[in-house]
Amino acid sequence: MKEAILERSSVAAANGYAALAFKLDGSHREPPESFVKRPVKLSIKDLVIGYLDKQSGHTMVAVDNVTLDIREGEFVTIVGLSGCGKSTFLNAIAGLVKHQHGEIRVNDRIVTGPGMDRAVVFQKASLLPWRKVGRNITYGLELSGMKPAAAREKAGYYVNLVRLNGFEDHYPHQLSGGMQQRVNLARALACDPEVLLLDEPFAALDAITRELMQNELLELCEKVGKTVLMVTHQIDEAVLLSDRVIIFSSRPAYVLADIRIPIERPRKSVIKDSEEFRRLMNEIWRVIEGNANIGGGI
Amino acid sequence: MRKVTVFPKSNEVKREKIASTLLGSSVILLFLISWELLFQFRFVNPLFISSPSRVVLALLTIIMDGSLLQNLIISGQEFVFGYGVAILLGFPIGIMLGWFKLVRAAFGPFIAAMQATPRIALMPLFIIWFGLGITSKIVIVLLSAIFPLIVNLQVAMSTIDNDLIHVARAYGASRWQVFRSIALPTTLPFLITGLRLAAGRGLLGVIVAEVFGGAAGLGYMIQYAGSTFQTDKVFAGVLVVAFTGITLDFTLDRLGRHFDRWRGEVAVH
Numbered sequence: 404m405k406e407a408i409l410e411r412s413s414v415a416a417a418n419g420y421a422a423l424a425f426k427l428d429g430s431h432r433e434p435p436e437s438f439v440k441r442p443v444k445l446s447i448k449d450l451v452i453g454y455l456d457k458q459s460g461h462t463m464v465a466v467d468n469v470t471l472d473i474r475e476g477e478f479v480t481i482v483g484l485s486g487c488g489k490s491t492f493l494n495a496i497a498g499l500v501k502h503q504h505g506e507i508r509v510n511d512r513i514v515t516g517p518g519m520d521r522a523v524v525f526q527k528a529s530l531l532p533w534r535k536v537g538r539n540i541t542y543g544l545e546l547s548g549m550k551p552a553a554a555r556e557k558a559g560y561y562v563n564l565v566r567l568n569g570f571e572d573h574y575p576h577q578l579s580g581g582m583q584q585r586v587n588l589a590r591a592l593a594c595d596p597e598v599l600l601l602d603e604p605f606a607a608l609d610a611i612t613r614e615l616m617q618n619e620l621l622e623l624c625e626k627v628g629k630t631v632l633m634v635t636h637q638i639d640e641a642v643l644l645s646d647r648v649i650i651f652s653s654r655p656a657y658v659l660a661d662i663r664i665p666i667e668r669p670r671k672s673v674i675k676d677s678e679e680f681r682r683l684m685n686e687i688w689r690v691i692e693g694n695a696n697i698g699g700g701i
Numbered sequence: 702m703r704k705v706t707v708f709p710k711s712n713e714v715k716r717e718k719i720a721s722t723l724l725g726s727s728v729i730l731l732f733l734i735s736w737e738l739l740f741q742f743r744f745v746n747p748l749f750i751s752s753p754s755r756v757v758l759a760l761l762t763i764i765m766d767g768s769l770l771q772n773l774i775i776s777g778q779e780f781v782f783g784y785g786v787a788i789l790l791g792f793p794i795g796i797m798l799g800w801f802k803l804v805r806a807a808f809g810p811f812i813a814a815m816q817a818t819p820r821i822a823l824m825p826l827f828i829i830w831f832g833l834g835i836t837s838k839i840v841i842v843l844l845s846a847i848f849p850l851i852v853n854l855q856v857a858m859s860t861i862d863n864d865l866i867h868v869a870r871a872y873g874a875s876r877w878q879v880f881r882s883i884a885l886p887t888t889l890p891f892l893i894t895g896l897r898l899a900a901g902r903g904l905l906g907v908i909v910a911e912v913f914g915g916a917a918g919l920g921y922m923i924q925y926a927g928s929t930f931q932t933d934k935v936f937a938g939v940l941v942v943a944f945t946g947i948t949l950d951f952t953l954d955r956l957g958r959h960f961d962r963w964r965g966e967v968a969v970h
């Protein structure tokens with residue numbers, strides 16, 4: 404526990420926000436309200452995204468007027484029915500999908516395309532099959548112009564963090580799905596992005612592996628204190644990991660609710676059995692259910 | 702401590718391999734023996750069919766008098782130049798056809814038409830243009846070998862995994878970086894297949910071109926031996942050609958396996 408807090412404070416200090424560094428007396432991380440004091444990392448204003456239907460010539464709106472601020476170190480999750488526009492939203496932040504209106508800022512810089520200040524983890528691991536694990540993890544760094552040797556050194560910390568040490572010389576096909584997704588995660592973390600974007604990162608895994616990976620991500624995020632925006636349709640996953648859960652409406656997506664998760668950190672997966680956890684899950688579920696009934700969105 | 706079950710190493714795979722090798726070799730041996738017997742007992746005019754022993758004798762003769770080496774060098778030169786230029790041209794052409802839609806639209810039909818034309822039928826023209834020497838043969842080899850390369854590389858480009866491109870773009874990869882880090886590695890197995898096919902076609906091109914209009918080389922040697930009823934020498938020549946082809950194919954196959962390790966035929970787990 405002490406170790407985790409040490410890590411956090413050193414990362415925060417390194418980022419130049421010494422005031423955010425935690426005391427070493429073993430106190431827990433502050434409750435989510437305190438994020439208000441922190442600088443905004445990712446700011447989305449009035450975002451509208453549409454897809455042009457080439458046959459009819461109409462533009463189908465997928466994301467409708469979403470405004471959202473995410474502060475440094477915050478873990479925010481978007482939940483919503485499948486097909487509502489979550490991935491579209493995330494891809495727009497990644498710079499992969501153009502938006503028609505509004506703006507996206509990371510550290511106050513307007514996003515116009517992909518960049519090293521963001522890294523994405525998709526549902527599919529999509530590792531380069533001809534590269535060994537080590538060179539897959541450094542792929543993002545190499546694309547940014549770093550030499551393989553230097554990239555390996557920089558990535559080393561994250562290889563340990565996702566417990567892949569000893570697997571650097573394996574090919575992706577020799578790994579299980581969970582391990583492949585860890586490589587995917589390490590590849591993103593190695594770039595040391597300002598904002599980490601996760602699009603249903605565990606959806607393709609079996610139930611047991613998914614739970615284990617959730618716990619690992621929880622531990623990992625509390626260690627490195629990254630700003631994270633995740634998309635999922637697993638409500639328990641959202642509550643377990645997040646400081647805030649944003650609920651998207653059915654298509655076109657807008658923000659139905661923005662729910663704080665005031666559970667103390669560091670968290671353990673046993674909190675799933677707590678009264679508070681169930682209350683939060685119910686609250687989120689009722690919002691989604693209500694929207695689905697009105698919109699007939701299922 | 703938990704006890705882990707370990708089975709002794711099994712010889713089953715090895716035994717099966719030996720059995721199939723034995724079976725294969727005995728069929729070849731049987732064929733050679735029957736051929737020899739057919740010749741020894743004069744069932745067929747020996748002038749036409751020769752015999753294994755006489756073929757070996759003829760082979761030794763052309764090795765000793767240096768004529769084999771002399772012809773081999775000429776045919777080898779024709780092959781190496783034609784094949785080399787085919788790779789140098791075919792590789793970029795195939796990649797460009799696969800990578801740029803516009804290039805495919807422009808040159809695709811032209812190349813398909815070229816490919817459908819029987820190259821050897823153009824031999825008389827090449828002899829008029831380039832003479833009876835080595836150049837006309839090189840052109841035939843080039844034209845025989847280049848199309849398998851172009852087609853395979855073009856197909857390779859269409860098998861690129863779009864998810865990988867998506868990821869690369871998310872990490873800010875430029876078009877050139879996508880090409881280098883994803884498109885090129887994807888082409889490698891196809892390149893090897895293309896090289897194997899091209900080697901076969903190229904070898905065929907050398908021999909046929911020399912048989913049709915040559916003054917030297919293995920094909921010419923075979924053709925000349927045939928027209929003077931030296932059946933032994935014809936078989937000896939064919940044997941050398943076949944051996945060269947098999948060696949080439951085997952080498953390229955090995956090379957392919959080397960680059961294919963990541964695919965998992967040699968999985969560690």
Ligand SMILES: Nc1ncnc2c1ncn2[C@@H]1O[C@H](COP(=O)(O)OP(=O)(O)O)[C@@H](O)[C@H]1O
Nearest residue numbers: 454455465484485486487488489490491492654
């Ligand atoms: N490239 C695209 N072109 C056209 N329509 C798309 C494209 N991608 C997604 N859509 C549509 O946009 C809507 C939202 O999709 P998506 O963002 O993938 O939803 P989610 O991730 O929430 O399941 C869906 O109706 C989908 O059909």
Ligand SMILES: [Mg+2]
Nearest residue numbers: 486489490491
């Ligand atoms: Mg999605």
